[in-house]
Amino acid sequence: xxxxxxxxxxxxxxxxxxxxxxxxxxxxxxxxxxxxxxxxxxxxxxxxxxxxxxxxxxxxxxxxxxxxxxxxxxxxxxxxxxxxxxxxxxxxxxxxxxxxxxxxxxxxxxxxxxx
Amino acid sequence: xxxxxxxxxxxxxxxxxxxxxxxxxxxxxxxxxxxxxxxxxxxxxxxxxxxxxxxxxxxxxxxxxxxxxxxxxxxxxxxxxxxxxxxxxxxxxxxxxxxxxxxxxxxxxxx
Numbered sequence: 001x002x003x004x005x006x007x008x009x010x011x012x013x014x015x016x017x018x019x020x021x022x023x024x025x026x027x028x029x030x031x032x033x034x035x036x037x038x039x040x041x042x043x044x045x046x047x048x049x050x051x052x053x054x055x056x057x058x059x060x061x062x063x064x065x066x067x068x069x070x071x072x073x074x075x076x077x078x079x080x081x082x083x084x085x086x087x088x089x090x091x092x093x094x095x096x097x098x099x100x101x102x103x104x105x106x107x108x109x110x111x112x113x114x115x
Numbered sequence: 116x117x118x119x120x121x122x123x124x125x126x127x128x129x130x131x132x133x134x135x136x137x138x139x140x141x142x143x144x145x146x147x148x149x150x151x152x153x154x155x156x157x158x159x160x161x162x163x164x165x166x167x168x169x170x171x172x173x174x175x176x177x178x179x180x181x182x183x184x185x186x187x188x189x190x191x192x193x194x195x196x197x198x199x200x201x202x203x204x205x206x207x208x209x210x211x212x213x214x215x216x217x218x219x220x221x222x223x224x225x226x
Contacts, residue, residue: 040219041218042203042218042219043203043214059215105160108158109156109157109158
């Protein structure tokens with residue numbers, strides 16, 4: 001049971017380039033999330049998907065798009081990367097009967113640098 | 116004002132010390148609060164959660180919420196070098212399972 005996996009682990013982009021961050025979970029979770037983490041800012045929610053086929057904006061969605069490909073996979077796309085998107089990106093998921101105390105399980109993160 | 120605020124630290128303590136980590140929050144409607152631990156270059160993992168009032172204990176860890184002052188605390192007894200990590204507090208916004216995180220406090224426990 002791998003939990004939440006993310007690829008790639010590291011990436012360097014030039015301003016204006018595009019890329020897709022991949023996330024997959026093997027825990028049969030319904031809800032999946034994308035966060036970014038910047039020094040002193042904690043984790044900020046970019047987009048989330050409450051269930052397969054639905055996606056919603058979080059706190060900081062500008063410059064990103066997402067796709068819930070199936071129940072297991074949730075990808076994050078940067079169409080035209082900017083230096084302000086340099087960050088560590090985390091994917092998370094939570095169990096089907098999601099309630100307010102349910103654990104969000106996080107992946108290992110993708111460290112992205114935009115030059 | 117951020118909804119959940121933490122002192123970023125770092126907080127450095129000797130092994131065996133009692134550690135107190137604190138958060139403040141601004142919205143009284145929140146009911147559930149979580150503490151996540153994040154080791155360097157890893158994803159956060161849930162340490163414990165607590166309801167909006169009272170204490171919850173789990174081994175060496177105690178989470179406390181003071182609703183009147185909007186203060187959340189995590190106490191670590193007999194701290195160990197393996198407790199060295201960043202501790203993130205989070206609140207649940209009562210709409211499903213949406214979390215808002217504080218900025219995190221970095222803790223260093225020295226042998």
